[in-house]
Amino acid sequence: MKDIRLMKGNEALAEGVIRAGCDGYFGYPITPQSEILEYLMANNTKERTGMIVLQAESEIASIHMVYGGAAAGKRVITSSSSPGISLMQEGISFMAGTELPCLLVNVVRGGPGLGTIQPSQSDYFQAVKGGGHGDYKMIVLAPASVQEMYDFAKLGFDLAFKHRIQVMILSDGAIGQMMEKVELDEQIPRLADAEIVKKYPWATTGKTPDRERNIITSLDLNPVKQEIINQNLQKKFKHIQETEVRFERFMCDDAEYLFVAYGSSARICQKAVMLGRARGIKVGLLRPITLFPFPTNELARLAKQVKGMQAIEMSAGQMVEDVRLSVNGAVPVEHYGRLGGIIPAPDEVLNVLEQNFIHSKKEKRYEPATY
């Protein structure tokens, strides 16, 4: 029988993490994602699966605890929201430099600064373009439902270990806080220490006589070697761009106009597509599921088909830059965003699309009421 439950996004993610065979969670409370740590603590994971859960003294400590665990071959995770993720950038960069697998969750709230606890998508650049110092990328998954909050825990760990890379689930306060039904899978058992030694020969598990010592470091002062290290990283990112793109097409087959949106905004655009179709507009939605790697080729294909693309984000226009790079001027791309924790409404975004692409250019372009 299927195990179906009504859960909050943050709780579904926490349950997904446990069931994905996670070994350790290290985190620090911050709204709107504290339920993740609370849920894990309340679930007595130590008894359930042997998973360790630790409340750290800061997000800086959390990410470096994750570094320690990951460097020893364990499946480890931390979660936070925007200000906390900013603090973690040092550790994320060190994990990029040492190619350590881990799962990171950002339940985004509005910024800059302390900003607001309301949902936002204004951390796209930070997540997708690097965030910390150095030339690196993470795989970024954007869930648009509570089910995906759950599913992406396992997917995230699998991708992290497949490519020895950091995977970030870029969610937002709306997806984290809303309740929906979730279908749960069987528990995946945690790896035994002996299995880790076999599966991850690079991990620092204690030097045995049968192998050289394992060293996890991002330091190499020889520029020739350091360039090779960086080139190899870039090769890996290119391979990921070629093999791991995920997206969802919604009513795209006959679309003349296209919404491009991820996460919460994609949910709104999905409604807007239905509204538009009822008004006789052939509109579709392309929802990037991986933000890195971005569905560049799919957008380039769609650019040959549609008359215009309307990016919708709860930001001042971040993802839209990747949309424009993808279509490379082949079709007009407009941005519309709400800021500060305001979620746009379906008719609002549909009106924007109509104003931008369908109504005569002489008419006044749509101006948002408040900005």
Added chain:
Amino acid sequence: MSQLLTSEEICQPENMVYHRTCLLTDAALSYCPGCGHGTAHRLIMETIEEMNLQADTIGVAPVGCSVLAYDFMDIDMQQAAHGRAPAVATGIKRLYPDKFVFTYQGDGDLAAIGTGETIHACNRGENITIFFVNNGIYGMTGGQMAPTTLPGMKTATSPFGRDTATMGYPLKITELIANLPGTYYVTRQAVHTPASVRKAKKAIEKAIQYQKLNKGLCFVEIVSNCNSGWKMTPLESNKWMEENMFPFYPLGDIKVPK
């Protein structure tokens, strides 16, 4: 024919009274001649060898002159960001409670940028061992003022001497963490004379043994010289250390198990 023995004749097993522990690699130490870091490395690795812990040990190297500790120590090691070694070690130890996990850190690493990680790892009573090499200066970056720099002491960033009115006081982090219930064994040692080396070795042995008992955090400070940063010869630096550092940072056990 010379009466002198050749080096081949001298280097015979029956003549061997002291040798490099097999847990130090062949790599030439990157430390300045006369620096205490090398001796501290040797003592720790020798103890791990004697306790037969190589396969159970995971070490964490800091940012500082000892950033390359993993080049010299023949064990599995992780290099941590500046000051974060206690958090990194926490992550390892929580997931591998049966391994021997240690950090090796300088004073800038442990008592300035990493103060938060140090205090909270100590306060949680993490079952890890911290080796803390206090030379009162930032050796690696060229001799700037450290949290442990003595009042009046000249460094690259306190060229007229540390003025406590504007630069604050040296931080006695070891006394501070000894007050926390999470620490089990806290001691301050030196490695500049044969006698101090013998005492430091005993302290290191205890700090490793106690970790097995899961009683809490063990902390071994080693007050050491930085002859380059202090702009002295190795001999001068050791004398200066005895006359100036030891009165402020007195050697001996600060917290011992009851």
